[in-house]
Structures are given as C-alpha cells and as structure tokens.
Amino acid sequence: MTASTLPNGPVQWERVRLVVFDLDGTLYDQRRLRTMMLLRLLIDAGRSRSLTSIRILRTFRHCREQLGEALATDFASRQYELTADRCTVSQETVKAVVEEWIDHRPLDVLPACRCRGVERVFAGLTAQGKTIAVLSDYPASEKLRALGLSADIVVSAADPEVGVLKPHPAGLQYVLSRAQVPAQAAIMVGDRVDRDWAVAQSHGMRALIRSSKPIAGVDTFRSYEDEIFRSFTEQLPSVGAPVSSSRSIRTSS
C-alpha cells in the first residue's frame, strides 16, 4: 500500500517524534518462527515421549489472549495460574516451559526470521533523530538484541511499571511518558488490529499495521521496503553498505 492510499491519509513523518514498535510478528516473521519452533518441539516431544510442553504452550497462549481481551491487571500471575489449572501441572512447570520455549530457545532462530528492510527503517528513524520504542506483550530486550536491532526505550507487559497486556492503554501511556512525547507526535507500528491498532486508538494515536492484505479502515503496509518508509530510508547508504545505529537499549528496569 502506498502512502497516498492509506485510509486515514498520509503519515506526516516530519511531525512524528516517537515510533513505537510492537515486536512479535512486527519485526520478524512470526509464522516462520513458529514453524521452526514447532519442528523443534516435535523433535523434543519424540525424544521425551510427551506432548506436555506443546499442550502447556498452546494453553498458555490461549490464556494470555483471554487475559488481554479482558484487560486484566493481574495477568502476570494469572497467566501461570490459569495454564497450570487447565493443564493440571504446577505453576513452576508452566514457567519453566515458557522460559525455555518462548523466551530462550527462539533466540538463535530469530535472525533468520527478521523482516526484510526493518534495520534500514530503524537506521533511517535514528538518522532523523526520532525516538524508537518497543512495546511488547512478551520480554523484548533479548529478542531485540537477537534481531540485531536496538531501541531507545524497551517496555514489556510484565515490567512492574506496566503489568497489563495490549490493548490495555497503560503500557503505551508509560512509553509516551518515558519518551515525553504526546500521542499526536507518535505512531504505533504493529501486526494486530485488535492489539496494536486498538491500543493506539485508545490514545488517539496513529498506527500502521503490517499485513499482506488491506484491512478496511486500517492503515497497513506489506513490507519495510514500502514507499511509506522511503522518506527516511532513501537518505541512507545504498543496500549492501553497512547500516548501524549507535543507540543502546534502555529497558524500563
């Protein structure tokens, strides 16, 4: 989709001071990562002759979807309690499986799944002096590092200052106040209408959703190489030349 055909009009990048990225499915191809991880899980299940980890992970994701939709303010503990109850295992078992299969094991697979051109968008935003933030429902700092990307502000749902999943508005409010930028001078970039678009809407903030298909009323883009990002990527050295930014990650802790 070109900038001129966005349903809500072109993005005035010169007015944007803060770009808030979602991470999963936005900075990398989530379908590809999940396929690769499923393969590993199946090999692991074959070795251990147990489908328990797969069942726990599926239930955990389902519980988090429900807690997000309910705007739960106690999701950090409830996600483990609910999953443990439904799978009749201990909360410690759930935590161990989640840490292993959601937080750590995907890290070495992530670089192969990074979205094409996203590093140039980050570099272009940096070159223009814009603040980059990441707001994720899952721990984000290690994944961001694995993707070879860095941001000025990295905030995750489980951070003590947040404690809610998108589309609860508190996480984005925290990012806006950390950046000291009003919602009118910020834009959200995500992959889910019911989470990323919705949380931006709750602040009257613009958003762009990464999607292979147009969505009625929603501003979408297919790729980070789309025309919509050209105004700041075309100023960079040509593709193939090294692109880097010297920013360091500031987490909320």
Ligand SMILES: [Mg+2]
């Ligand atoms: Mg996402």
